[in-house]
Amino acid sequence: MKYYKGMDISTLLEVERCGGKFYDKGEERELLSILKDYDVNALRVRLWNDPYSQDGKPYGAGTNDFETAKKLLRRGKDLGFDILLDYHYSDFWADPGKQFVPKAWRGHSVEQLEQAVYDYTQATLSELMEEDLLPEMVQVGNELSNGLLWPTGRVPEYDNIARYVKAGIKAVREASRLSGKDIKVMVHLDNGGNNALYREWFDNFTDRGGDFDIIGLSYYPFWHGTIDMLIDNMKDIALRYEKDLIVAEVSMGFTMEDYASFEKLSKEERKGMATRQELADKIEFPMTIEGQKDFMKKFLERLKEIPNGRGKGFFYWEPAWIPVPGSGWATESSLKYIEDKGPCGNEWANQALFDYRGNALPALEAVKDYKP
Numbered sequence: 001m002k003y004y005k006g007m008d009i010s011t012l013l014e015v016e017r018c019g020g021k022f023y024d025k026g027e028e029r030e031l032l033s034i035l036k037d038y039d040v041n042a043l044r045v046r047l048w049n050d051p052y053s054q055d056g057k058p059y060g061a062g063t064n065d066f067e068t069a070k071k072l073l074r075r076g077k078d079l080g081f082d083i084l085l086d087y088h089y090s091d092f093w094a095d096p097g098k099q100f101v102p103k104a105w106r107g108h109s110v111e112q113l114e115q116a117v118y119d120y121t122q123a124t125l126s127e128l129m130e131e132d133l134l135p136e137m138v139q140v141g142n143e144l145s146n147g148l149l150w151p152t153g154r155v156p157e158y159d160n161i162a163r164y165v166k167a168g169i170k171a172v173r174e175a176s177r178l179s180g181k182d183i184k185v186m187v188h189l190d191n192g193g194n195n196a197l198y199r200e201w202f203d204n205f206t207d208r209g210g211d212f213d214i215i216g217l218s219y220y221p222f223w224h225g226t227i228d229m230l231i232d233n234m235k236d237i238a239l240r241y242e243k244d245l246i247v248a249e250v251s252m253g254f255t256m257e258d259y260a261s262f263e264k265l266s267k268e269e270r271k272g273m274a275t276r277q278e279l280a281d282k283i284e285f286p287m288t289i290e291g292q293k294d295f296m297k298k299f300l301e302r303l304k305e306i307p308n309g310r311g312k313g314f315f316y317w318e319p320a321w322i323p324v325p326g327s328g329w330a331t332e333s334s335l336k337y338i339e340d341k342g343p344c345g346n347e348w349a350n351q352a353l354f355d356y357r358g359n360a361l362p363a364l365e366a367v368k369d370y371k372p
Contacts, residue, residue, distance in 0.1 A: 145201065244310050254363070
């Protein structure tokens, strides 16, 4: 398996529609071409089932429906990128704090949900196969630390969790067989520094016959502990489960400067940065342009320590989600779906690999220069 220097570009089409532009060394260029020049070789794209309200209003944050995913896959494949397709099995964000059943599947029994996961995965992959857009990797669920398709698939309901995830994996394996393409299956948790979490979850999943190729981890230093904790966990699970490992989400801030003037939202309309100052104060690197680059250099070098060559790379989370008016983490319609009081706005712009005006940052040089 190749080594991946990847980027999650799921909000790109929305950022472009809202007027976002990208520059490298002062020259305006298309984002994916810039990433290609920095030795990025893979893209991650999320997929939500139906990210629209009943009256057709988009949920925002990229509104990553199947048609949007196909557009991003086509752009990536035209430039030679490998693709990691990230099924959330929800109509909007799925993570350890929320795993909402898609609107169309509400009221389903466990058996019906299991079938729905298979049917949806099979149908979408079949269409991608017809259009020559099959990904190289498929992520069956997103940050499954607390399960999926709540409440029936919420930890500790590991029997149901395994049924749902295995249904998605079955569809991926069938697409591999029919296409002759070796599509790798990733199972992804958050909190990459938490070894007890990974042992409990994957012990339960493998005991129930879970068949997969890659363990995906999220690692945000302001939430998930030190790099030492991440690497210690990765070393342990690489040997324990004999699977390849990819850090499916990672980021580091380049500033704590506010970007309200770029979003053009009032204070009441903005949720603000995910990295509050008290979180930034706890991490090993300062949230500065140089601190971001130094973090990436150390993070990449430490991945070499994973035994038996099992460390297979990373995907930086949303490097191009710059602060432009109209692109935020949610809309009023999606807040109702996930039962969140809001407000909206962009929580992530200070974590990007482009500054608030869209200029490429030096951390990309660390990616380019790294030799696995």
